[in-house]
Amino acid sequence: MVTLKDYGEYKTAWCPGCGNFPLLRAIKLALVKKGLEPHQVLFVSGIGQAAKAPHYLNANVFNGLHGRSLPVATGAKLANPNLVVIAESGDGCIYGEGGNHFLGAIRRNIDITVIVHDNQVYGLTKGQASPTSEEGFVTKAQPDGVFEIPFNPIAIAVAMHAGFVARGFVGMEDHLVDLIVRAIDHPGLSLIDVLQPCVSFNRINTFKWYRDRCKPLPSSYDPYDWEKAMKVAQQWGDEIPVGIIYKNDRPPYEQRFAPLKKGPLVGQKVDLSKLRKIIETYA
């Protein structure tokens, strides 16, 4: 029986009250609920305060470069599809520096779970605007306010027919744990954009700000309805829908590769007699 204890407790480098804490807890709860043992799980992260999260639990970890968690996660999943692969990083890492990889990963639909800590600001580099910061959001680096309109990850993912698109809020623990469990269960790419406060650098989008706005989708909501999902994906402001906004049954990327039908790449030997025959064709 896997328990919360198996995933450990660590000292962190986060500010007291950071939205990362409840998200870390929700992830551990979800893994326990799934009955997964730490060695069955691989966390891949980038750089930022959020990307440190995998260091604070027991699991396999590849903490790579800023923006590059999705390619590393993709490579690892293809080498060993038996691993439960979770890419976890912040909004700047996944949507900004890694923007092209975000699009590429959605198109591929590889079976990984992407958990994005979205606090609409850069924490580690001390308070600059992030891709999801609101237009007009004032920071030290954007003293006249952000000129750009925010990146809408949900709308982009739905528009591109991502396999599983969800939004969560760290203030709704049970709801969030359930989303993470379902995301892991979904065969294909699952995105969970998780709203969370940055207590040090975002004084606008506070815990209260999110709590007042986040509303779970009604139980009658059909996430397979793409057109409806496109509309829901645009909702932001006084009411922010949370839950599974869109999903489909596209086959996961790794199923397309013939060699993986024989098992993971890791451990596969080289068939030298086949290679000899191939080399003979060059004669």
Add this chain to the structure above:
Amino acid sequence: MSKPIHILIGGEAGQGLQTIGFIFSKALVRSGYSVHVHQTYESRVRGGHNTFSIRVGTQKILAPEERIDLLIALNEESLAIHREELSPIGFMIGNSDWNRKEKNWIGVPFKNFGEEIYWNTAAMAVAAGLLGLDQQRLGKVMREVLGEEKAAANLRVLEAISPWLEAQPFKMDPLLPVTNPSPRLLMNGHEALALGAISSGLKFCAFYPMSPSTSIAQTLIDWAKEMDLIVLQAEDEISAINMAIGASYAGAPSMVPTSGGGFALMVEAVSLSAISETPVVIVIAQRPGPATGLATRTEQGELGFVLHAGHGEFPRAIFAPGTIEDCFYLTRKAFELSEKYQGPIFILTDHYIADSYRDLDPIPVETLSFVQPGTDPNQIEPPYLRYRITESGVSPRLLPGLSQHLVVADSHEHTEDGHMTENLKIRPKMVDKRLRKAQGIGSEVIPPTFLGNEDSEILFVCWGSTQGSVQEATLELSSEGKGASMLHFSQVWPMVPEQFLPYLKRAQKVICVESNATGQLAQLIRRETGFLIDHKILRYDGLPITPQYILRNLD
């Protein structure tokens, strides 16, 4: 021994010169000849001026040649461009409609032999007839390469040419026949490299298309199903190398092929491979830069770049194959080192060697070993520490998910267990651990090849793909009685001065021969040994160095 013959096929992109060039080369190798192919083309799909050069002979052909003995012109422009390069015994083959009057002109009434798409075959058939190449053998290769259906019409052209050619007055000295030819392979540099990688255990390759590196990925794709490989086109080069690192971390031997510009995008991840101690083989197929430069021409301009690429300090090895055999075997060495020392290992090829087809001995594949990643988890005493500090600097590498042990890899400075740290007492220990791997890598360096007399007047120093041309120039000078020798580096980093400095000191005159404008190997040798090579023969017009280029540029 007869002198090699140089056949140049010239024409536009889309006229099928590569197809007939390849078929012709394969038939020559099947007939027991040695061939050396050199291709030039423009960065376009149709039009322009392209060439497919075949040098053929009974002895091993080492290098390209500038003088042409048989010019096969698929368009009139090719005659204009290459006429002056004809040797005194040379012939020109082309369309009789061009109404040329030269004594060495062979006008073929192409339209009598079929539609325009068959004129390349007609021209090849004339060349084959003149050289006395067995027509059946040529036909067999044609069927294999084109498939029975496509070959049928071409074979009719082939047959129709013979009676026409017999009625013509021109005769060329045919190639001396080779009796009982032993089976040989025909391969270009990137095919050999890709097959070498497969033989080493490659299981994963991610790439973004870029000339001239794409042919490596393409060769892997061609055999991916049979050999159980995953080869995929990523959204960009940054993704490609990060995917390769992810796959390698999880246990799939991985490689990324790219060219200078693509590698520039990969550089951050080179550092990642180093600090996370994840094996990855990186091939940089060089072309002239900076930036886009000349997309389909050749250069050796990235030695300095690759030597220094990546922020931070860490060990690496760089290979530079000089022959097709090297492309196969050095790639194997790169995979072995990458797994053994857990970091980035580089191979520098270039456009010239990438698609230079040459004959080589059969490869005894079944006796080869391949990389099996990771350490046996049963040998690990808990707690498992991914970055355990060891004397060799190499830590046991477990693969995630294959045992209860947790494998934590990190791009930050980290403690032995893989978790990020700001403990500044640990930092130097980890730096030293990683750098200690340089001793192991340094103990396995392939010494440069020395050829010739140690007391020779001239010592040529070269690296990578220029080997054949330098070797031929060396032999040419030696046959003229002038002492010449060659020192060729097929591994350009690390440098072990004891392996080569005595040769440099002993030579009367040392000349560095490189396909770049600044003499990058000469600079590196000076940095590492203090030895100044002040004579250089450099070429950077996008064409490969030829033996003639070297001899012309001797003071």
